[in-house]
Amino acid sequence: MRSFKRKILEEATLFVSLLVFLHILQTYSAEINIISDSQFLTEEDKLVSPDGTFQLGFFKPNGTKNRYLGIWYTKVSVQTVVWVANRNRPLTGASLGVVKIVNLGNLVIMNNTNDHVMWSSNTTSSGNTIAKLLDNGNLVVTNENNNKILWMSFDYPTDTLLPGMTYGKNFMTGQEWYISSWKNSIDPAPGEFTFIMDTRSYPQSLLKQGDVVKFRCGPWNGKRFSGSSFSQNNILTYTMVINKTEVALTYNLANSSVLVRSTLNSSGKYERSVWVEERKTWQVIFVLPRDNCDTHNICGPYGHCVMMSIQTCLCLDEKKFIPKNPKNWETANWYGGCVRRTPLDCKNGSDGFKRYSNVKLPDTQTSWFNISMTLKECQAICLNNCTCMAYANTDIRGEGSGCLLWFNDLIDIKLVSEGMGGQDIFVRMASSELDNEGTYIKIILMIVLPTIFILSLSSAWFCYTRRKQDKAEPTWEWESLQVHENKREAMELPLFSFSTIEKATASFSPDNKLGQGGFGPVYKGILKEGEIAVKRLSNTSSQGLNEFKNEVICISKLQHRNLVKLLGCSIDGDEKLLIYEYMPNRSLDFFIFDQIRSTLLDWTTRFRIIEGIARGLLYLHQDSRLRIIHRDLKPSNILLDLDMNPKISDFGIARSFGGNENEANTERVVGTHGYMSPEYAVAGLFSTKSDIFSFGVLVLEIISGKRNRRFVHSDNGTNLIGHAWTMHNEGRSLELVDTNLEEAINPSEVLKSIEVGLLCVQRSPDDRPNMSSVVRMLGNELGALPKPKQPAFFTERNLLAADISSTNATSSTNNLTITELVAR
Numbered sequence: 093m094r095s096f097k098r099k100i101l102e103e104a105t106l107f108v109s110l111l112v113f114l115h116i117l118q119t120y121s122a123e124i125n126i127i128s129d130s131q132f133l134t135e136e137d138k139l140v141s142p143d144g145t146f147q148l149g150f151f152k153p154n155g156t157k158n159r160y161l162g163i164w165y166t167k168v169s170v171q172t173v174v175w176v177a178n179r180n181r182p183l184t185g186a187s188l189g190v191v192k193i194v195n196l197g198n199l200v201i202m203n204n205t206n207d208h209v210m211w212s213s214n215t216t217s218s219g220n221t222i223a224k225l226l227d228n229g230n231l232v233v234t235n236e237n238n239n240k241i242l243w244m245s246f247d248y249p250t251d252t253l254l255p256g257m258t259y260g261k262n263f264m265t266g267q268e269w270y271i272s273s274w275k276n277s278i279d280p281a282p283g284e285f286t287f288i289m290d291t292r293s294y295p296q297s298l299l300k301q302g303d304v305v306k307f308r309c310g311p312w313n314g315k316r317f318s319g320s321s322f323s324q325n326n327i328l329t330y331t332m333v334i335n336k337t338e339v340a341l342t343y344n345l346a347n348s349s350v351l352v353r354s355t356l357n358s359s360g361k362y363e364r365s366v367w368v369e370e371r372k373t374w375q376v377i378f379v380l381p382r383d384n385c386d387t388h389n390i391c392g393p394y395g396h397c398v399m400m401s402i403q404t405c406l407c408l409d410e411k412k413f414i415p416k417n418p419k420n421w422e423t424a425n426w427y428g429g430c431v432r433r434t435p436l437d438c439k440n441g442s443d444g445f446k447r448y449s450n451v452k453l454p455d456t457q458t459s460w461f462n463i464s465m466t467l468k469e470c471q472a473i474c475l476n477n478c479t480c481m482a483y484a485n486t487d488i489r490g491e492g493s494g495c496l497l498w499f500n501d502l503i504d505i506k507l508v509s510e511g512m513g514g515q516d517i518f519v520r521m522a523s524s525e526l527d528n529e530g531t532y533i534k535i536i537l538m539i540v541l542p543t544i545f546i547l548s549l550s551s552a553w554f555c556y557t558r559r560k561q562d563k564a565e566p567t568w569e570w571e572s573l574q575v576h577e578n579k580r581e582a583m584e585l586p587l588f589s590f591s592t593i594e595k596a597t598a599s600f601s602p603d604n605k606l607g608q609g610g611f612g613p614v615y616k617g618i619l620k621e622g623e624i625a626v627k628r629l630s631n632t633s634s635q636g637l638n639e640f641k642n643e644v645i646c647i648s649k650l651q652h653r654n655l656v657k658l659l660g661c662s663i664d665g666d667e668k669l670l671i672y673e674y675m676p677n678r679s680l681d682f683f684i685f686d687q688i689r690s691t692l693l694d695w696t697t698r699f700r701i702i703e704g705i706a707r708g709l710l711y712l713h714q715d716s717r718l719r720i721i722h723r724d725l726k727p728s729n730i731l732l733d734l735d736m737n738p739k740i741s742d743f744g745i746a747r748s749f750g751g752n753e754n755e756a757n758t759e760r761v762v763g764t765h766g767y768m769s770p771e772y773a774v775a776g777l778f779s780t781k782s783d784i785f786s787f788g789v790l791v792l793e794i795i796s797g798k799r800n801r802r803f804v805h806s807d808n809g810t811n812l813i814g815h816a817w818t819m820h821n822e823g824r825s826l827e828l829v830d831t832n833l834e835e836a837i838n839p840s841e842v843l844k845s846i847e848v849g850l851l852c853v854q855r856s857p858d859d860r861p862n863m864s865s866v867v868r869m870l871g872n873e874l875g876a877l878p879k880p881k882q883p884a885f886f887t888e889r890n891l892l893a894a895d896i897s898s899t900n901a902t903s904s905t906n907n908l909t910i911t912e913l914v915a916r
């Protein structure tokens with residue numbers, strides 16, 4: 093009995109000690125400094141760098157049972173893995189992994205149960221081999237006798253670039269240093285995205301999804317990747333080596349107590365972040381691509397992208413380039429990009445180059461370079477080869493050096509703000525584009541205009557010829573029309589019968605009247621296709637008829653999401669009707685000048701409206717095939733669709749121009765007081781710059797909710813423009829904001845908009861920005877705007893005196909016209 097008891101006790105003791113032993117085996121975790129032939133690393137151990145910054149061990153991604161060997165920061169409380177060994181083959185199930193050195197110098201992860209090798213460094217060595225972790229996070233396998241590095245983890249980055257790592261390619265060994273994203277946040281296996289040095293020609297950097305380039309960092313220019321602000325950072329320094337054996341970029345930290353890392357995350361964003369201990373978070377310093385505008389080649393050849401509410405493409409230079417396929421371009425299908433207005437005439441040897449500054453250099457996929465050439469030699473080579481489209485320096489440090497040439501069209505150009513990493517590029521142009529532009533205009537006027545005139549006759553015939561059999565021909569006078577049109581693209585506009593429209597509007601019932609447009613009342617109508625707005629031209633003065641023709645021709649050629657769409661027209665004797673898409677939210681004045689309704693337009697919407705008008709106007713001025721000057725921009729001509737998208741309407745007095753015509757003079761000043769620029773109101777001179785003026789007034793009205801004309805400030809007797817100017821000079825611009833808005837404005841957007849508004853209403857037309865600058869300024873986050881000069885119409889009182897003197901008013905008939913207008 094006793095011996096039985098003892099036996100039990102003995103066995104129990106044995107069992108307990110076995111348990112304790114097993115327990116120790118389970119949880120005993122050592123911090124070790126090296127892995128060697130005799131020292132291995134179990135799943136519980138950590139290999140720690142000398143100063144403790146990094147450690148290597150096994151980790152389980154959140155919520156999984158898979159175990160990976162990885163490196164992370166010791167002190168960062170959010171486990172941040174910077175490198176993974178067995179990305180593709182995790183340890184699963186119960187069997188334990190171990191890291192050791194086998195077969196003379198091979199570092200392996202082994203499954204302890206079945207001895208399967210899950211991962212290996214594939215190294216061999218004759219002497220004793222050790223693996224250790226350095227303080228920069230580099231795991232190295234070295235020969236202990238001669239310290240020769242056999243392998244290092246920095247040569248095989250996963251999704252993270254750490255300071256001290258190399259990025260690029262070694263041409264001798266074929267080794268490429270690049271990063272690839274994790275599949276997702278819990279699977280470190282290589283995902284779809286890679287960030288890789290493109291060494292096919294002059295080195296640039298690409299972010300790819302599979303084989304598709306999503307984003308490109310421009311070519312290395314000695315300071316940074318062209319177009320990026322990478323190097324403007326005093327924490328990080330870059331070293332780039334470009335030679336026959338390698339292209340290698342290394343970034344180093346000036347202060348190693350700062351933890352910085354760059355990762356390519358599984359949604360394809362390259363993020364650089366800094367650890368902020370106080371907040372226990374990784375603060376993202378920058379992300380690439382920043383926005384949709386960064387999408388590779390989004391605007392096609394010779395296009396560039398401007399970020400508004402959405403991305404918008406522009407030609408590199410609206411004077412020299414035009415959209416290749418305007419129809420696609422207008423429907424936001426930008427892929428075809430832009431082409432030169434004047435084709436190159438290379439064989440003639442007369443081409444030249446135009447310099448563009450602050451450019452992110454184009455894709456170097458089809459380029460050639462020589463880093464010892466000068467810019468002059470570069471130009472000579474480019475000029476002699478008809479496929480060479482541009483050249484630039486390879487290195488912009490100091491005076492600049494080296495030669496980079498592009499063959500074929502230039503793609504993925506970006507214009508960046510001053511000081512944001514752009515540089516000069518010289519783009520090949522036909523000599524006529526470079527010489528005295530006057531000759532060019534003359535040629536246009538002599539040859540193109542008559543041709544266009546004839547074409548416009550034939551294309552404008554549509555509406556009328558189809559009625560010919562019914563009615564006597566109206567005698568339209570075409571001389572006043574200068575519609576520059578291409579016959580091929582003339583479109584047929586649907587012709588509605590008068591009775592259809594009569595029915596749709598209940599015989600133009602007063603109940604259906606939406607308002608009074610410039611040349612007649614506007615009615616709401618209902619067709620079976622949907623709601624329409626019908627503009628009925630008031631009694632046929634010959635004036636009304638011209639405007640009607642003008643509008644039909646102009647607007648039927650224009651398609652843009654910020655212009656109201658003309659659906660058709662109708663002519664029946666004296667009755668002339670224009671049929672438009674119906675805008676349920678009426679017009680801007682209906683909202684901004686109304687005490688109650690203005691509360692419905694929050695700042696975001698107002699800013700979106702400003703941007704939309706800007707885009708519509710840009711299209712009228714520069715991007716459409718005709719150059720259109722609207723001449724009567726005002727809130728009641730800005731219609732709003734269901735989503736409060738602005739649509740410019742009322743082209744009755746718009747005037748179209750040829751590509752190089754800029755300004756005209758008219759005897760008949762038509763427009764609305766309060767929105768007219770001084771040179772137009774007083775001297776009848778109109779140009780795109782007079783529209784810009786009206787746009788400026790619009791912007792100030794949208795911000796303030798006040799009418800320029802009716803606004804009289806009690807203190808200084810100025811109108812809205814004058815008041816805005818005073819407030820701006822006193823640094824009190826924000827006081828201009830509509831009181832209905834004050835709660836939730838974005839001050840920087842508001843201030844930017846006010847400044848843009850003031851720039852647009854400057855007295856001298858030459859000082860006012862053009863529409864593409866306006867669009868750029870509105871879309872630009874950073875960068876200071878130019879300082880506005882004193883606006884026109886500073887006060888109502890000095891209107892005529894001051895502004896007549898500043899424009900070259902000539903004829904007295906014009907002064908008469910303005911008097912009429914004031915009465916309007």
Ligand SMILES: *[C@@H]1O[C@H](CO)[C@@H](O)[C@H](O)[C@H]1NC(C)=O
Binds near residue numbers: 347348349350
């Ligand atoms: C490095 O950064 C730490 C923490 O930001 C700072 O305290 C230290 O002064 C810096 N050292 C140098 C040499 O700039």
Ligand SMILES: *[C@@H]1O[C@H](CO)[C@@H](O)[C@H](O)[C@H]1NC(C)=O
Binds near residue numbers: 277358
């Ligand atoms: C990737 O980075 C972007 C930009 O910082 C971030 O918005 C996104 O959530 C990240 N995606 C993942 C999966 O971490």
Ligand SMILES: *[C@@H]1O[C@H](CO)[C@@H](O)[C@H](O)[C@H]1NC(C)=O
Binds near residue numbers: 437442523524
């Ligand atoms: C060559 O260019 C010059 C200058 O632009 C022009 O006058 C000449 O007509 C051109 N010759 C040919 C054959 O195109």
Ligand SMILES: *[C@@H]1O[C@H](CO)[C@@H](O)[C@H](O)[C@H]1NC(C)=O
Binds near residue numbers: 460477480
């Ligand atoms: C122009 O450059 C292209 C691309 O390098 C080359 O193939 C072609 O031979 C060159 N032409 C001349 C005339 O040098």
